[in-house]
Amino acid sequence: MTTDKGPTRYHHGNLRPTLLSVARALLEEGGPAALSLREIGRRAGVSAPAAYHYFNSLDAIAAALAEQGFAELGESIDAALAGSRRHLLAGGIAYVAFARSNPGLYRLMFGEGFQAYSKGNEEIRTLRMRVYRQMKDDLEKRLTPGDVPNAALFLWSLTHGLALLTIDGQVEAGADPDAKVEEILKLVGMGLPAVR
Incomplete structure (x- = not known):
């Protein structure tokens, strides 16, 4: 039996721009206070540590x-x-x-x-x-x-x-x-x- 982990929203070479794009969408939705690396990672379909790999804070x-x-x-x-x-x-x-x-x-x-x-x-x-x-x-x-x-x-x-x-x-x-x-x-x- 295979499990569907959902669609991969990025590939290895473009995670940083994907994270920025997601962060920008969050920013426009709720202003600077809405920014959260955890939420950015979640919306990009990656773990928080993966997001921290590109942006340490x-x-x-x-x-x-x-x-x-x-x-x-x-x-x-x-x-x-x-x-x-x-x-x-x-x-x-x-x-x-x-x-x-x-x-x-x-x-x-x-x-x-x-x-x-x-x-x-x-x-x-x-x-x-x-x-x-x-x-x-x-x-x-x-x-x-x-x-x-x-x-x-x-x-x-x-x-x-x-x-x-x-x-x-x-x-x-x-x-x-x-x-x-x-x-x-x-x-x-x-x-x-x-x-x-």
């Missing part, structure tokens, strides 16, 4: 997910910038759209616990700085060098706040989130020539 899987997220966010902004002459506006809209499409991942990338899993992670630092540079580059063409750091931090703070308000459902009911973000960023542009 929850911080390790959080770091891998954050790397993916920052890379994807940077790519989204690059794509938006490529088709626009109004870079800061296009970049801001792409930034908020990324958060709306990936709320769990976005919260992981910027939320509680970020310092714990990202400490010493050069890849996350590099990818995160890429996003910052995307905002800063256009400002450097339009503002005096002394104003650029504060203007970049201001724009990032505004865009990050808009992203959180949007994914938390705090933008007025019935409003088109993309249109609302564009309206707000244009309003800011009245005071910053770089956004107009």
Whole structure:
């Protein structure tokens, strides 16, 4: 008599990407608090020790997910910038759209616990700085060098706040989130020539 152990959901060479894919789905279902190596392993059809072989801690899987997220966010902004002459506006809209499409991942990338899993992670630092540079580059063409750091931090703070308000459902009911973000960023542009 044979026993059916169920379908194998991975083969030896692709367990790490499978674990990340499952972790990402869990993240989008319940936010960062939903992540558990045991649950990730269970959903991937492997034992917890098999999952620990690839990720020795929850911080390790959080770091891998954050790397993916920052890379994807940077790519989204690059794509938006490529088709626009109004870079800061296009970049801001792409930034908020990324958060709306990936709320769990976005919260992981910027939320509680970020310092714990990202400490010493050069890849996350590099990818995160890429996003910052995307905002800063256009400002450097339009503002005096002394104003650029504060203007970049201001724009990032505004865009990050808009992203959180949007994914938390705090933008007025019935409003088109993309249109609302564009309206707000244009309003800011009245005071910053770089956004107009």
